[in-house]
Amino acid sequence: MAPSDLLDLTTLQNLVELDDGSHGLILEMLAIFREDTHGRIRAILAAADRQDAEEFSRAAHALKGGAGAMGAKALRALSADLEDLGRHGSVEAGPDLSGRLEALFRASLEALEAFVREGEANRA
Secondary structure, three states: OOHHHHOOHHHHHHHHHHOOOOOHHHHHHHHHHHHHHHHHHHHHHHHHHHOOHHHHHHHHHHHHHHHHHHOOHHHHHHHHHHHHHHHOOOOOOOOOHHHHHHHHHHHHHHHHHHHHHHHHHHHO
16 A cells, blocks of 8 residues: 555644654654554454454544544544444454454554654655
8 A cells, every 4th residue: 555545644744743843743652553553453353253343343443543643544444444333233344354454554554654764854
């Protein structure tokens, strides 16, 4: 996926502007996102294994919020779809949900890290 498919560049630019053109805020948020997301993915998958649609929706909502705050729009969109699925009483998200979530998370991290590197290089 292209970075523009993975990331909401407006959100990221707003974060840079909040930090007076620096990427320190994004780096702090990225560390939290990196740390928290694996647990959120595990919570979604555990709820799916238990067939617990309510918890599935709640866990997906938490991931959606973290992804949205970080500008990871593709991960946010998938999380929103999962949240909606759970709200409608289902956890049937199709084949290899774990692989899809992990791959999208990794791709988002790589795109976010590239955004920071490019921004820092342009500031130098």
